[in-house]
Amino acid sequence: MKILMISTTFPYPPSRGGTQVRTFNFMKYLSQKHAVTLVTQSGEEVGDREIEQLRGCVSELRVFRRPKNSPENRLKLFKKLQRFGRFIQTGIPPSVLSSYSIEMQEAIDAYASDRAHDVVTCEHSVNEIYVRPEWCDRLPTVANIHSSIYGTYRQQVETSTSEKPLRDRVQLPLIRRYERGYCRKFSALVVTTEDDARQFREFGTEARLEIIANGVDFDEFTPRERDPGGYRIVFIGAMDNLPNIDAARFFALEVLPLVQIRYPETTFEIAGARPVPSVLELQNLRGVTVTGTVPAIADYLHQATVCVVPMRTGYGIKNKTLQAMAAGTPVVASDRGLEGLKVDGSEVPLRALRANQVNEYVYAVGRLFEDRRLREQLSRQGRKMVEREYNWEILGRRYEQLLLELVESRP
Missing domain, CATH: 3.40.50.2000 (Glycogen Phosphorylase B;)
Structure with a gap:
């Protein structure tokens, strides 16, 4: 052909x-x-x-x-x-x-x-x-x-x-x-x-x-060797993309401050190329880092306690969600961030936590901060799913x- x-x-x-x-x-x-x-x-x-x-x-x-x-x-x-x-x-x-x-x-x-x-x-x-x-x-x-x-x-x-x-x-x-x-x-x-x-x-x-x-490049996104624990949240993606900009700002401005009330050591890393001014200004917030282009996104996923995918718009399956699961990083994501993926429900093992409202993100992130077994379950089941289907x-x-x-x- x-x-x-x-x-x-x-x-x-x-x-x-x-x-x-x-x-x-x-x-x-x-x-x-x-x-x-x-x-x-x-x-x-x-x-x-x-x-x-x-x-x-x-x-x-x-x-x-x-x-x-x-x-x-x-x-x-x-x-x-x-x-x-x-x-x-x-x-x-x-x-x-x-x-x-x-x-x-x-x-x-x-x-x-x-x-x-x-x-x-x-x-x-x-x-x-x-x-x-x-x-x-x-x-x-x-x-x-x-x-x-x-x-x-x-x-x-x-x-x-x-x-x-x-x-x-x-x-x-x-x-x-x-x-x-x-x-x-x-x-x-x-x-x-x-x-x-x-x-x-x-x-x-x-x-x-x-x-x-x-799909996912499994040579690049290998499963992490250990659970780092801690209170480190990461969001990945191109930072000149409007749905990503909105997601980063929503989480940093509306969710993170409430998480930090209960967990003061919480940090939020925004890792991705071409951050626009409205993303760069988030660095003025406590605990927020905007990295710009990084050598390997997988390294940031491996070091994070939780990866959030707080997308409010954008059709299609999200590479960032698949990559986080492949890296073994527990995921908290919206319906848009989990579009096309079977991650919860009576017929599938729990592979990610779902959140759409501010209080749901605060609760889900807190659960993962405190429950190592839950983190291990999401890490293991998420990786299995992407290996088999993506x-x-x-x-x-x-x-x-x-x-x-x-x-x-x-x-």
């Missing part, structure tokens, strides 16, 4: 973020048996060494420079295109247009027209812009969506966690129209959880819909099977 894979996110190293992790691991698995042509973009953060290492993972690699999006260029774009007006006119969000490259489009068009590939995959929904609607008639096309943009925006509006509430409320119908519209171009849609799948079913899509979760080998095989079935059913 010859696969044309499109990813505007440069998927190497896979430790840079959730999109890179998913794209790289599917690419790595498929490349073992199939010829993968990867078309991607690079920015200033990508060096020649990363490009050469990625080149060794695929049959063919085409790298295009990411379009510059400096403040000056954005201002010119606003004036020239009247950004919001263009959104209304074209139905394409500015976040999608900002990474669009004409040169990359021409290359992808050439690959599609030479009929040398059996299937096209878009690794993240932002890449849908490069797929022509007419391809679906002769070439299987797959959108590996990761999570619903509309679902996430709707959550932020409903929970009053939007960065710009009025703007998001006005744009919400446009985003729904956009997401529903691009689905029609694809033979199959891949999402990570049933919640996400339900969102796309509401659109009435005729495309095949598959749920394939994220292995990239298993998930890659499911992705491969989907592509093979689409190719075999092609007229």
Whole structure:
């Protein structure tokens, strides 16, 4: 099978973020048996060494420079295109247009027209812009969506966690129209959880819909050798991501002070790249540390008493939750943080503690601070679950099977 894979996110190293992790691991698995042509973009953060290492993972690699999006260029774009007006006119969000490259489009068009590939995959929904609607008639096309943009925006509006509430409320119908519209171009849609799948079913899509979760790199996230005890809480994730920013601020400002009343030694580490000013300012609070980029997230998980995942918005399975469980760190998380995971209930062993309200977080964290046996249970059961169900080998095989079935059913 010859696969044309499109990813505007440069998927190497896979430790840079959730999109890179998913794209790289599917690419790595498929490349073992199939010829993968990867078309991607690079920015200033990508060096020649990363490009050469990625080149060794695929049959063919085409790298295009990411379009510059400096403040000056954005201002010119606003004036020239009247950004919001263009959104209304074209139905394409500015976040999608900002990474669009004409040169990359021409290359992808050439690959599609030479009929040398059996299937096209878009690794993240932002890449849908490069797929022509007419391809679906002769070439299987797959959108590996990761999570619903509309679902996430709707959550932020409903929970009053939007960065710009009025703007998001006005744009919400446009985003729904956009997401529903691009689905029609694809033979199959891949999402990570049933919640996400339900969102796309509401659109009435005729495309095949598959749920394939994220996985964990077990070489990187090894189980910790001992329980460190203490009163150390950690939250991990990219700190320029709005749902992560909201989660970090919610916990630091509303939950942590109440935990510290009972456990004065409690600390809260926010470990993740690119912290924005609203995250950095949390360091002014007692016991809070913002690390920025760290050499190994697993080290922070191993040293923590508890990992919290206090997400209030964001569709899709959360890598941070899977990584904490793989590292053997007890997890306290919201319904959003545990989306797609069976961690509690009468039919499964307890694998994490669930909390959504402030008092629930305070109670759950306190339980884990005081009960070593409970920490050991969550550590052991969480690791077992991710080993059995969230292995990239298993998930890659499911992705491969989907592509093979689409190719075999092609007229």
